[in-house]
Amino acid sequence: MTFEPTLDFARQLDAQDPLRGFRQQFLIPPGPDGQGECLYFCGNSLGLQPRTARAAAEVQFENWQNLAVEGHFKGDTPWMPFHERLQGPSARVVGAKPHEVVVMNNLTTNLHLLLISFYQPTATRYKVLMEGGAFPSDQYALETQVKLRGFAPDDAIVELEPRPGEHTLRTEDIVAKIAELGDSLCTIIMGGLNYYTGQVFDMEAITRAGHAAGALVGFDLAHAAGNVPLQLHDWDVDFACWCSYKYLNSGPGGVAGAYVHERFAERPELLRLAGWWGHDEEERFQMKKGFKPMHGAAGWQLSNGTVLSMAVHEAALKIHDEAGGMPALRRKSELLTGYLEFFIRRLNLPKERLEIITPQDPAQRGCQLSILVHQGGRDLFEHLMAVGVIGDWREPNVIRLAPTPLYNTFEDVFRVGEVLTEWAK
Structure with missing residues (x-):
């Protein structure tokens, strides 16, 4: 697929997404200062709470x-x-x-x-x-x-x-x-x-x-x-x-x-x-x-x-299971992760400053992209958290972002791309 760096394109992908309704089955933490929803890209560390979890317990x-x-x-x-x-x-x-x-x-x-x-x-x-x-x-x-x-x-x-x-x-x-x-x-x-x-x-x-x-x-x-x-x-x-x-x-x-x-x-x-x-x-x-x-x-x-x-x-x-199991989740995951990769590579930063160390081949990766930030990595991570992009930091200098197909959207990825683009200027 040829990706485009526009909000309209991201929303078009969301409109075509057969799994789009599953986001409503999860509780998404609020953004900074309690406003709106955060951009949660940390399912690789802790998945979000299903709305049905409390009732099941x-x-x-x-x-x-x-x-x-x-x-x-x-x-x-x-x-x-x-x-x-x-x-x-x-x-x-x-x-x-x-x-x-x-x-x-x-x-x-x-x-x-x-x-x-x-x-x-x-x-x-x-x-x-x-x-x-x-x-x-x-x-x-x-x-x-x-x-x-x-x-x-x-x-x-x-x-x-x-x-x-x-x-x-x-x-x-x-x-x-x-x-x-x-x-x-x-x-x-x-x-x-x-x-x-x-x-x-x-x-x-x-x-x-x-x-x-x-x-x-x-x-x-x-x-x-x-x-x-x-x-x-x-x-x-x-x-x-x-x-x-x-x-x-x-x-x-x-x-x-x-x-x-x-x-x-x-x-x-x-x-x-x-x-x-x-x-x-x-x-x-x-x-x-x-x-x-x-x-x-x-x-x-x-x-x-x-x-x-x-x-x-x-x-x-x-x-x-309701989402169709791994076949359905995998199809969306490859697109979501590919879209995030598109925005990161579009920054055109030199390898000496930032590089993706996760394999480029979709068959060799899942949701997660690991970004090795050689200069200002901790500052970038803290900036992401401050504006409501929730990922995680792994020493010595890796930021992990994981767009998860059950609850992340293409618009989420676009918003993260915006934050990264602004930071790289």
């Missing part, structure tokens, strides 16, 4: 009030099987079969639980491969998991770095490193989308290469779930985890998700950290010794679900 407050402990078994949404209500919608988000996913805990808790099962090193096959500059929580998780198994992180953890002068990783370099590590490689755990650069990795190619080397392959999908198309089952990914509070709009610290390929569903001997909610539900209340895991990803559960958080998550997932 209120239903469970009423059940708690009126049913108390019997709410586990009675009412329209009994709490005992509540996590099952989320399996289908979550599976559609990540491209899995329902029994391959479970909603539970928080992101890094799930990552640790999965690594217990899928990082089982030997004296010779103990290396872990991850991208350099991964989100700190992933770095800390791997560091401690490696130490737990008696290895030194500096030896066991291999980090992938871009070529000199480049900001993102090339798939051929990732595949080559996997082949180089060969029989020493135990597990690959990477972000499906790098939080800093916004690069989407070729998860299918990485999984194929990892399996060829005899390694298990997993992904942290915190910035990918609800943002880019995923086909975890078809890509043959072994395990994955994600949060729900970014592009899935399920509230700060909202309940997270985990995926385990069905090939592991009938592997009760697979080492894991167990809890009673992961025990065979037919025998759960017999209170016997001897852990017998449930079929599929549900066998990695520890405790009964956080129902209030899951109720909000269910409300948010319904909006995702």
